[in-house]
Amino acid sequence: MSAAATPAVVTVTGAAGQIGYALLFRIASGQLLGPDTPVRLRLLEIPPAVRAAEGTAMELDDCAFPLLAGIDVLDDARAAFDGVNVALLVGARPRTAGMERGDLLSANGGIFRPQGEAINAGAADDVRVLVVGNPANTNAFIAASHAPDVPADRFTAMTRLDHNRAVAQLAARTGSGVDEIRRLAIWGNHSATQYPDLTHATVRGQAATGLVDHEWVEQTFIPTVAKRGAAIIEARGASSAASAANAAIDHVHTWVHGTPEGDWTSAGVVSHGEYGVPEGLVASFPVTSSGGAWHVVPDLDVDDFSRARIDASVAELVEERESVRSLGLV
Numbered sequence: 028m029s030a031a032a033t034p035a036v037v038t039v040t041g042a043a044g045q046i047g048y049a050l051l052f053r054i055a056s057g058q059l060l061g062p063d064t065p066v067r068l069r070l071l072e073i074p075p076a077v078r079a080a081e082g083t084a085m086e087l088d089d090c091a092f093p094l095l096a097g098i099d100v101l102d103d104a105r106a107a108f109d110g111v112n113v114a115l116l117v118g119a120r121p122r123t124a125g126m127e128r129g130d131l132l133s134a135n136g137g138i139f140r141p142q143g144e145a146i147n148a149g150a151a152d153d154v155r156v157l158v159v160g161n162p163a164n165t166n167a168f169i170a171a172s173h174a175p176d177v178p179a180d181r182f183t184a185m186t187r188l189d190h191n192r193a194v195a196q197l198a199a200r201t202g203s204g205v206d207e208i209r210r211l212a213i214w215g216n217h218s219a220t221q222y223p224d225l226t227h228a229t230v231r232g233q234a235a236t237g238l239v240d241h242e243w244v245e246q247t248f249i250p251t252v253a254k255r256g257a258a259i260i261e262a263r264g265a266s267s268a269a270s271a272a273n274a275a276i277d278h279v280h281t282w283v284h285g286t287p288e289g290d291w292t293s294a295g296v297v298s299h300g301e302y303g304v305p306e307g308l309v310a311s312f313p314v315t316s317s318g319g320a321w322h323v324v325p326d327l328d329v330d331d332f333s334r335a336r337i338d339a340s341v342a343e344l345v346e347e348r349e350s351v352r353s354l355g356l357v
C-alpha cells in the first residue's frame with residue numbers, strides 16, 4: 028500500500044449477520060477494492076446487534092490486515108454513511124411466518140428510506156451503493172428514491188450471485204471451466220421470476236445454444252438458477268451467505284475495475300428504458316463496466332421466449348413499485 032493512499036470508506040449494514048461475517052474479512056484483506064486501496068470500515072447494526080458487530084471488529088483487528096485503516100461500529104445511519112465511498116446495504120428485514128408481502132415491504136421501507144436519506148445527506152461524491160438485502164431490487168429503488176442528490180446510477184441491486192450460479196450450472200452441463208463461459212445474463216428481479224439467459228452465451232467460443240438443448244434450458248437451467256436461493260435455504264437451514272458475500276465482492280470489484288474485453292456480467296441497475304424496461308425500475312440487465320460506471324449491453328436480439336420471460340419478471344418489479352408507492356414508502 029502506498030503511504031499516500033487515502034483510505035476508502037466502506038460501510039456495511041447488517042454487519043453482524045451471516046453475510047456480514049463472510050464479507051468483512053474479504054473487504055479488509057483488499058479483495059473488494061484491490062491491493063492499493065486501504066479501507067476504513069463502518070459497521071452499521073441495530074442496537075441489539077451492536078455488541079456482536081463489536082466482536083467481529085475485534086476479530087478484524089486480530090487479523091492485522093495491512094490495508095485496514097480503521098473500524099467504527101455504529102447504530103446511526105447518518106454517522107455510518109458520512110463520507111462513504113462504497114455502501115453495502117446487506118441488513119434487511121427477512122420475511123417471517125405470517126408476514127404478508129405488504130408487511131415485508133413496509134418493514135424494509137423503514138430501513139431503506141432512512142438509509143437512502145443518510146446517503147443523500149453525507150455520502151462522498153463518488154459513492155457506489157450495492158443493495159444485497161431482500162427484496163434487493165425494490166429496496167434499492169426505495170433507497171434511490173430518497174437520495175435525490177445522488178445520481179441514480181450509483182444505486183444498484185445484487186444479481187451477481189444469480190449470474191455466478193448460472194455460470195456454474197452451464198459450466199457443469201457443458202464440461203467446461205467457469206472461465207470459459209462468456210456473456211450469460213440475468214434479467215429482471217432477484218427473485219424466482221428472474222430470467223437467466225444463455226441465448227448470447229458462449230462456451231470456449233462456441234454458442235451455448237448449440238451445446239445444450241432447449242428442454243434442458245427451460246426445464247432445468249432456468250428453474251435451478253432462479254430457485255437456487257430457496258434450495259440453499261432448504262439444505263442449509265439458512266440463506267446463502269458466503270456465496271452472497273462473494274458475489275458482493277465481485278459486483279463492486281467489477282464496478283470499480285471493469286469487465287474483461289468481450290465479456291459482460293449482470294447487475295441490477297436503474298433502467299433508462301432499455302429493452303422496454305420502464306424507466307426508474309431497478310432491474311437486472313447484462314452490463315459491462317468501464318470508466319467506473321455500468322453500461323447496459325446495447326442492441327441484443329431478444330427472441331420471443333426471452334421477451335416473455337423478461338416481461339414476466341419486469342411485471343413483478345412494476346407490481347413491487349406500485350406496492351411501495353401505495354404504502355407511501357416512496
Ligand SMILES: NC(=O)c1ccc[n+]([C@@H]2O[C@H](COP(=O)([O-])OP(=O)(O)OC[C@H]3O[C@@H](n4cnc5c(N)ncnc54)[C@H](O)[C@@H]3O)[C@@H](O)[C@H]2O)c1
Pocket residue numbers: 040041042043044045046047071072073076117118119120121138158159160161162163185186188189217266267268271
Ligand atoms: N441479493 C442476493 O443475492 C442475496 C443473497 C443472499 C441473501 N440476501 C439477503 O441479504 C440479507 C442479509 O442476509 P443475512 O443472511 O446476512 O441475514 P442475517 O439475518 O444473518 O443478518 C442481517 C443483519 O441485518 C441487521 N439489520 C437489520 N436491520 C438493520 C438496519 N436497519 N440497519 C443495520 N442492520 C440491520 C440484523 O441485525 C442482522 O444482523 C437478507 O435480506 C437476505 O435475504 C440477498
Ligand SMILES: O=C(O)C[C@H](O)C(=O)O
Pocket residue numbers: 161188255256257259266267
Ligand atoms: O435470502 C433469500 O431469500 C435467498 C437469497 O436471496 C439467495 O438468492 O440466495
